[in-house]
Amino acid sequence: MKKHLIWILPTITGSVIIGLWYAIIVIGGQPDYVLPSPWQILQACVTERHLLVPAALRTGFAAIVGFVAAVGGGSLIALLLASSRWVKMSFYPWVLVMQMTPLIVLVPIFVLWFGEGLPSITAITFGICFFPVVANTTMGLVSTDKNLLDLFKMSNASFTQEFFLLRAPYALPYFLTGVKIAGTLAPIGAITGDFLAGTASTYAGLGYLVQNYRSQIMTAELFAVAFVGCLIGFIFVAAVNFVHWYLLHNWHESSLKAEH
Amino acid sequence: MDRPNNTPLVTLRNLHKQYGGGETVLKDINLAVNQGEFIGLIGPSGCGKSTLLKMIAGLTPVTGGILDIAGKTPSDARDRMSFIFQEATLLPWLTVHKNIQTTMRLHRVDKQECLRVADKMATLVGLENVKGFYPRQLSGGMQMRVSIARALSISPQILLLDEPFGALDEMTRDHLNEELLRIRSIEAWTAFFVTHSVSEAVFLSTEIIVLTANPGTIYKKIAVDFPYPRTAKTRESPEFQRLVGEVSHHLRSVDR
Structure with missing residues (x-):
């Protein structure tokens, strides 16, 4: 019974929401360009598919590139920060400053430096995603169990042994938490990126479509873009969650099924 | 590293420990421990017994005096x-079998030997089915068995135990104490055992060292002469109870 509830309850709440949506249209009588009906949005998804599908693929690709850059770059920064207390004290505040800087202001600068299109979009996605990876991975690398470090010291473990056999696996759950957060941010980063730095000739992703539909007040189509963006997000999160589960399910509390 | 019987294996002479030029943790510790002895270290919190263990292990530096191991x-x-x-x-990401091998792998023991010894150790401590x-x-007790198997895998000459059974319930603790002595009768290492439990110290040790706190000094050395093998029966003997009472008395007089 419980198993079915997982599907039944959201279906009921979803139906209620759609019902309310129609009720608002019927009672309020808003024109289509203010509030299109769910059916119109679905139609827009179909009629605009020749634009939506390639745009979604581009955005998905940009999200992957930006995500990989953020995970790779973020881990590298974390490794440096965790390498010594001095490095961390010297640089961590500046990492925070980078994170606090409103990215949107930097976009014109990115465009100047990297040009419009994928390079700038990647930079923006990186900017949005890298921090959770850095913060979590650094935390994981510096919080290795003290007794385990002593155990390795007792065995005269080399630096590489200590890193690969102890510190890195110990930091893995932390790292994966960062990766999970980055995964939820990456599609948003990519859409924001090509909204701000995409053009028809360089990179027409979902963000560029938004610009396009906005100028023509094609509201149903805008909702369709949101729907597609949401789908990309789901695929991304599902993939990242799978990796998280795959790597940790044997041993880590976060991935264990409740014991009966 | 084997020594003639008349030379102590571990010698501590006027051993001194100070943290960062400030607080003195241990003062004037003199101790000569022969091969095969089982030293129980007991004392109030803050007496530096764990620090002493870490000094013998070389995990924290000696700040004065001599610490000589063969x-x-x-x-x-x-x-x-x-x-x-x-x-x-x-290591939570490794199986029991691989955990037992960790120390050997760090010592670069070859793979076949690691597997063989890990199997032997698992059987020795009763983990062959897990x-x-x-x-x-x-369970906590089983995890501790893995820890013991891992420690014994390199055939140590000296075993340093820092309240290993402190977090376990009394039955599990008693049982592991008996197991530890059983294994000791086969492996014959020299042990330093830190504990808060008087009866545990009496049950295991050949000699009990009672330490005072702030700074840690040796208050009393008490020889424990019960013959090995000691079993659950040993705990019931009046002589055992008397010694537990005596050690408790000393412990009370330093814990003020």
Whole structure:
């Protein structure tokens, strides 16, 4: 019974929401360009598919590139920060400053430096995603169990042994938490990126479509873009969650099924 | 590293420990421990008994006096020493069998030998049926068995135990105490055992050292003469109870 509830309850709440949506249209009588009906949005998804599908693929690709850059770059920064207390004290505040800087202001600068299109979009996605990876991975690398470090010291473990056999696996759950957060941010980063730095000739992703539909007040189509963006997000999160589960399910509390 | 019988294996002479030029943790510790002895270290919190253990292990530097282990410094004598911590201190991402092999792998023992010894150790401590399990699937007592197996895998000459059974319930603790002595009758290492439990110290030790706190000094050395093998029966003897009472008395007089 419980198993079915997982599907039944959201279906009921979803139906209620759609019902309310129609009720608002019927009672309020808003024109289509203010509030299109769910059916119109679905139609827009179909009629605009020749634009939506390639745009979604581009955005998905940009999200992957930006995500990989953020995970790779973020881990590298974390490794440096965790390498010594001095490095961390010297640089961590500046990492925070980078994170606090409103990215949107930097976009014109990115465009100047990297040009419009994928390079700038990647930079923006990186900017949005890298921090959770850095913060979590650094935390994981510096919080290795003290007794385990002593155990390795007792065995005269080399630096590489200590890193690969102890510190890195110990930091893995932390790292994966960062990766999970980055995964939820990456599609948003990519859409924001090509909204701000995409053009028809360089990179027409979902963000560029938004610009396009906005100028023509094609509201149903805008909702369709949101729907597609949401789908990309789901695929991304599902993939990242799978990796998280795959790597940790044997041993880590976060991935264990409740014991009966 | 084997010594003639008349030379102590571990010698502590006027041993002194100070943290960062400030607080003195241990003062004037003199102790000569022969091969095969089982030293129980007991004392109030803050008496530096864990610090003493870490100094012998070479995990924290000696700040005064002499600490000699068969003519070597602690960090040079490490390859024949094992440390057992209060928590099992296992690698949660490795199975029991692989956890037992960790120390051997760090010592670069070859793979076949690792597997063989790990099997032997698992059997010795009664883990042969859970070799493929992960630590989280085991009870606290079982995890501690893994920790003991790992420590013994390198055939240590000296075993340092820092309240290893402190977090376990009394029945499990008593049982592991008996197991430890059973294994000792086969493996014959020299042990330093830190504990808060008087009866545990009396049950295991050949000699009990009672320490005072702030700074830690040796208050009393008490020889424990019960013959080995000691069993559950030993605990019931009046002589055992008398000695527990005596050690408790000393402990009370330093804990003020």
